[in-house]
Amino acid sequence: MRKLATTVAASALIAAGMTMPAAAEVDFSGKTIEWVIPFSETGGSAKWANFFAPLLSEELPGNPTVVVKFMPGAGSTKGANWFQEQEHEDGTLMFGTSGSTQFPYLLGDPRVRYEYADWIPVMASGTGGVAYLNTEDGAKFDGSANALKDTDFIYGSQGATRLDLVPLLAWEMLGMSVEPVFGIKGRGDGRLMFERGEATIDYQTSSGYLGGSQAMVDDGKAVPMMTWGALDEDGNIVRDPTFPDIPTFKEVCEATEGCATEGEQWDAWKAFFVAGFPVQKISFLPAGTPDDVTETYVKAFEAVRSRPDFAELAAKQVGKYPMFVGEGAAKATTTGTTVSEDAKTFVQNWLQEAYGVSLK
Structure with a gap:
């Protein structure tokens, strides 16, 4: 009955050439x-x-x-x-x-x-992401990771289940030895570790790289290694439009002995790259x-x-x-917020084997 009365009242207003009061517009003045x-x-x-x-x-x-x-x-x-x-x-x-x-x-x-x-x-x-090296190891980088496989790297990490799993899995696929130091609160803290010499390899999302790491590169204190790339309309990985002069991980993988851009490991890496970047x-x-x-x-x-x-x-x-x-x-x-069950299972198993992290 209440709904009917409201409808009748509204109809009467319209018939009389009147309109019902409009809802107040949202206003954040002073807030x-x-x-x-x-x-x-x-x-x-x-x-x-x-x-x-x-x-x-x-x-x-x-x-x-x-x-x-x-x-x-x-x-x-x-x-x-x-x-x-x-x-x-x-x-x-x-x-x-x-x-x-x-x-x-x-x-x-x-x-x-x-x-x-x-x-x-x-x-x-x-966004995108850029991985970079200190100048000593950067001098060995020739577009592949072949000359970096005998080096032990230190990396400041937020945790293996965070966005860091994209670089950590990529470096493992390249055959590199990268030891993560877990527990930092943000990627900016990882950059500070790199600047102090406590870490020898780092990665930043594009905004962090542009706002901090780029200056180190410009000053000759860091050497870009690779980006994670971007996706074209067909879902293929192409060069990052923000960093078109830096090779993608896919390019570096193709140039590195033992790294494959097909198969279960690659599919899992790409699935989480797509979800994360x-x-x-x-x-x-x-x-x-x-x-x-x-x-x-x-x-x-x-x-x-x-x-x-x-x-x-x-x-x-x-x-x-x-x-x-x-x-x-x-x-x-x-x-x-969606990945395939195959990619999820692969990464869960990898986290268990590589870092003792059990998520099952």
């Missing part, structure tokens, strides 16, 4: 948006969020202050588990993930108490966020993407990669 990143302030995710935060502030109604906050721990699962417990209040909370948050979820890490399907993706972007960083709103608030964020990120200077700004700070919003972000999230 502060907290964008929580589950890593340290030195890594690529920090640079990614800090790049987008002021642009988002300009496009959200009311121009709120967008503050990036950091919650490192347990390779990002600490922050993700915390976000899982958050519910919508007033639209002033966002959360940013990376491949290091996606991989524990994909692998069934027992520390994972979060569910991507509960969150609301509003923006996602791809083309859709590497995602921004979410918490469960229960109303549609009008979600749409407000989607429109704001769409406005950021449509800026005439966006491509130039992004190329310098986060790289030349696709940015997805709204439905595109939702589809990208599905891609980034």
